[in-house]
Amino acid sequence: MxxxxxxxxxxxxxxxxxxxxxxxxxxxxxxxxxxxxxxxxxxxxxxxxxxxxxxxxxxxxxxxxxxxxxxxxxxxxxxxxxxxxxxxxxxxxxxxxxxxxxxxxxxxxIRNCPADYATEVVSKSDSATKGTLSSVSLLSPNSNHLGSSSAPQEDDDDPNAPTSLKHLMFGMVGSEAAWHHRKPYVESWWRPNHTRGYLFLDVNPTGDLLPWSPLSPRYKISENITRVVQETGHVDARVARMVHGIRETVRAAGDNKGVRWVVMGDDDTIFMVDNLVQLVAGYDHTKYYYIGGQSEFVLSNFWFSFNQAFGGAGFVLSYPLAKAMSDGIMDCLKRYSYLTSADKTTMSCVADLGVNISPHRGFHQLDMRGDISGFLSYHPNVPLMSLHHFDMADPIFPFVDRAEAAHRIMKSAQLDQSRVMQQVICYHRPLNWSFSLSWGYSAQIYERRMPRSYLQNPIETFLTWGEASNPPFWMFDVRPPLRRPLRGSSFLLPQDCQAQETSKTHHPQVRE
Structure with missing residues (x-):
């Protein structure tokens, strides 16, 4: 009635x-x-x-x-x-x-009904008609329209959520000419639909790069670097473009929620993304951090700076620091328009914001040439973060090209990135044998007992990056290669690694 x-x-x-x-x-x-x-x-x-x-x-x-x-x-x-x-x-x-x-x-x-009371009532009644839902939705401005998904969306910006791969934004500055042969390096570690980031090219891709591979990161064309050079008066357009890439990466992130760290690298940098996540998870992403590694070659650090992160090995900026750099990048390029090193310019911009490098020995510029197996087989006892300069070194596995070698090492890393290339030294007392193992990469066996202090040093199978007449050459201790192998010594490089399932752990089986 x-x-x-x-x-x-x-x-x-x-x-x-x-x-x-x-x-x-x-x-x-x-x-x-x-x-x-x-x-x-x-x-x-x-x-x-x-x-x-x-x-x-x-x-x-x-x-x-x-x-x-x-x-x-x-x-x-x-x-x-x-x-x-x-x-x-x-x-x-x-x-x-x-x-x-x-x-x-x-x-x-007398208390009023809440503004979304009608919506709450209807949501509790599954038997409500569409007409009722439509009329009630007008009472609450925050209610969803008909047909829109009401499933809760994951909040990437939750400050209490543990750091994961989705919180990292990658920016790689490269060239279209080099990408034709460097593409396999990045595709060996890039995870489509999981890793976030862009490859910044100087010109649009052509030839065999089209259609664009779904296994590669999305690409963008760098901003007009001529305008940047004119406004800043920089002496080197290449340097200005690489430094300006930080701003372009921050802008590319746009309104993406949850970006906590910006990772910069080259188009031939190989990253261990799981190890990167574990590394930055130990830092407060709301503060200013500049994380990276020095060069292995002493003169490279001397020529540029011992306090800079080498960009080829990659470096990590907390998002607040990357945003601050992005906002002032043009002024910084003006202040340091005379510098001909992108990495030193970046370090100078960071230093002006009151931040110094947080060094990590897992980032590898690989400023060395020739056979680098002697270095990789005796990696420092820290997680491997990156590898660089694959074009300048011999393939790290014999009888394969550089692209296949990159995929092979990443296949080992898929089993457990935290262990890859970690050196383990052990002994077999009954036979008096010594073992030096580089997890997922190599195994060296000596049919005699060798001191650990000797085995932990890399074998100098590699050459210097530039001309150097007198030592020291390296930022670490080395031991010279043997003129003739010790009796019974063996150096093994596996062709493949497979995981053997057990109840709790993975035991890799190495096939020679």
């Missing part, structure tokens, strides 16, 4: 000599302020007050009242007019006080 119509029918039955007051939320009267009515609940609130000016104590609709008024017309005249007037005024004052109390004291203290 329509309540509004029932009220009207009810009031139409009232005699004209009764005074009534109706308070209705939908039709405010002049006697109640509008702002007061706004605080009344959504339900109809109707207050009907009847005032019988003749002093009747019965309801105006009572049958007995009707009968008595019709059968005894002289009853109203029995009382004096002054008495009736006093009674009427008294009742009017009493009722006015009650109305004042209800309107001023009680009504403001």
């Amino acid at each position: 329509n309540h509004k119509n029932s009220h009207k029918n009810y009031l139409n039955q009232l005699p004209s000599h009764h005074i009534f007051l109706v308070i209705d939320r939908s039709t405010p009267t002049k006697k109640i302020k509008k702002e007061k009515l706004q605080r009344v609940p959504r339900i109809w609130l109707t207050l009907v007050v009847f005032l019988n000016v003749h002093g009747s104590k019965r309801s105006p609709l009572s049958p007995k009242m009707k009968n008595s008024s019709s059968s005894s017309p002289s009853s109203s005249s029995s009382s004096s007019p002054s008495t009736s007037l006093v009674i009427g005024l008294s009742k009017a004052l009493l009722i006015s006080g009650v109305i004042f109390f209800i309107g001023i004291v009680l009504i403001p203290n």
Whole structure:
């Protein structure tokens, strides 16, 4: 039954000599302020007050009242007019006080329904029709439109969530000419739909690069570097482009939520992404951090700086630091327009923000040439983060090209990146044998007992990056290669690694 119509029918039955007051939320009267009515609940609130000016104590609709008024017309005249007037005024004052109390004291203290109450009710009722959902959604501005997914979305920006690969943004600055043969290096570690980042090329790809490989990172064309050089007065467009790549990477991240770290590298840098995640997870991503590695070659550090991260090996910036650098990159390029090293320029920009490098020995510029197996077989006892300069060194596995060698080492890394190339030295006492193992890469066996202090040093099978007449050449101790192998010594490079399932761990089986 329509309540509004029932009220009207009810009031139409009232005699004209009764005074009534109706308070209705939908039709405010002049006697109640509008702002007061706004605080009344959504339900109809109707207050009907009847005032019988003749002093009747019965309801105006009572049958007995009707009968008595019709059968005894002289009853109203029995009382004096002054008495009736006093009674009427008294009742009017009493009722006015009650109305004042209800309107001023009680009504403001009644709580409203929450703004999305209707939406909450409908969401709890699975039997609601589409029409009902559509009408109710208008009551709440935050409710979803029909057809949109209501599944909760993962909040990548949750500061309490542990750091994972999705929090890293990669930026690689390269050239279209070099990408034709360097593409396999990056594709060996890139994880489509999991790693986030871009390859910044100087020109649009051509030839065998089209159509663009789905195994490669997405590419962008670098901004107009001529304009950057003109505005900054930089002496080297190549350096300006590489440093400006930090701003382009930050801009490419855009509104992506959850970017905590920006990882910069070259188009031939090989990253161990799982190890990178474990590394940055130990730092506070809300603070300024600049993480990277020095060169292995002493003169490279001397020529540029011992306090810089070498960009070929890659370096990591916390997002707040990367954003601060992005905002001031043009001014920094102006200040250091005379520098011809992108890495030293980056270090200088970071230093001006009050930050120094946090060095890590797992980043490898590989400023060495020739056979680098002697270095990789005796890697420092820290997780491997990156490898660089594959084009300048011999393939790290025999009888394969550099691209296949990169994929082979990453195949070993798929089993356990935290162990790859980690040196283990052990002995077999009954036979008096010594073993030096580089996990996932090589094994060296000596049929004699060799001191650990000797075995932990890399074998200098590699050549210097640049001309150097006198040592020291390296930032680490080395041992010279043997002119003739020791009796019974063996150096093994595996062709493949496979995982053997057990209840708890993976035991790699090396096939020679």
